[in-house]
Amino acid sequence: MAVAAAVKVGNLPSKFQRFLPSAPKIAARIKANSAPPPPLFVSTNPSDVNLHRLRELYGVCEHSCHRFPNTDGAGRVEPVDALKLSTALSHSSVVVSVFTKPELVASQSSAWANAASVGGNWIRKVTPKNGRLIGFGRAVSDLGLTASIYDVMVHPYYRGKGIGRMIVTKIIRMLINRDIYDIAALCNDKERLFFRACGFGDDMLGATTMMYAATAAASSLSSFSEEEEMIVAGRKLLLLPPQRQFKQK
Template identity: 60%
Template sequence: MAVITSVVYVDYLPSKFRWLPRTTAKINSPPPILISTNPLHVNPNNLKELYTLCHHSCHRFPTVDAAGRVEPVDLLKLRTAISHSSIVVSVFTKPEFLEPQSSISNGIGGEWIRNLAPVTLENGELIGFGRAVTDMALTASIYDVMVHPTLQGRGIGRMIVQRIIRMLTNRDIYDIAALCTDNERFIPEVLFFKACGFGDDMLGSTTMMYTRPPSGYSKDEQMISAGRKLLLIPQPRELSR
């Protein structure tokens, strides 16, 4: 499967060195980041940690423990998903930019110099991710867009989606889907994708999930009602400690 890759350094100078006056800098602007579209730049172990931090699961019906935490993503399946994704976008920043903004702006001496240095793969930490699966000609779907909780609400997620869309439309692919639900728990996700330019399908199509007749599934599986659909889900599993 063809994979498109690139690396872009974004806004690596601290605010005091930008041409705009410091008074115009937005508090919620993103920190210096590096955006990569090379799947080889994603360490699956670090990505698994990001899934956990973002409370994000690859499963529609994840197993949840007593504390409300979703089950960890399967590392082997995660590696496979990355290798078979047509587009992978990862975002990095230096660990110090995950700290409160005041502690960074007040840094002096060697700390100030380190803040001035651009973000690289060597000094950066994975803080954002998104991927797309496509036939590279007609259609595509976007999955697993997430940003480190400390940096959410600062435009990084939108950068990820915009980069994916630009790479798809450059290949003349405009049938792009992002699977969302009207469940109250996922309202922020729906609002996010709407802000990125997504909306209801003008053709009124409805997502349909694979199902089997009752005689076709085992005692370890069950069917549940989800709106107008019946979904097949596996028997809940206990999380390993």
């Protein structure tokens, strides 16, 4: 109680002075976490997605559709192919996109509170036409039995606000409403914790995803060429193709 009183009046004992430099950072973190979420518009209509804006989001999120993407000199992944992305969208069973006011993308967290204080009428004005795409996710399904979730991403500035989980929850609800319960998510190690928080876990049947390698069809796994490499990723044994030369862009 004495320490708390001292902090409150600004008379912190000398033995606690070394903690002072971190106090502003802690205060800023608390303020950011307590700030209200930005005004959002969630769409499940694929026609609301602007292909150019979606490609931009892929780039900002450093998200690639390829398992072994090319990178430039700065380590950024190659832009997604527009034609293939358009085809993927047209064949996706569920598409969820999230929009907010464009001016908030580059603003500070404090601006969120000022904008949100305007009220619900202002929030409803956010639409795919006047908003900026900041979140995305999609699912591919056979429309009868199974589905897989792909490409869940959120603009880095808006992460930690529950938007990613909201996207996944929306996708799952739409699939369940279609009587599809066998839902998978192909994710890397960095994404595992996120999907676990969304309710995903290891397959109770012990199933492991296996990726087709064209070279494996012509030769057994014990006699792969010197240019190929075997790696173990989790419980998966992968046969990598010859190393690709990264393009300098």
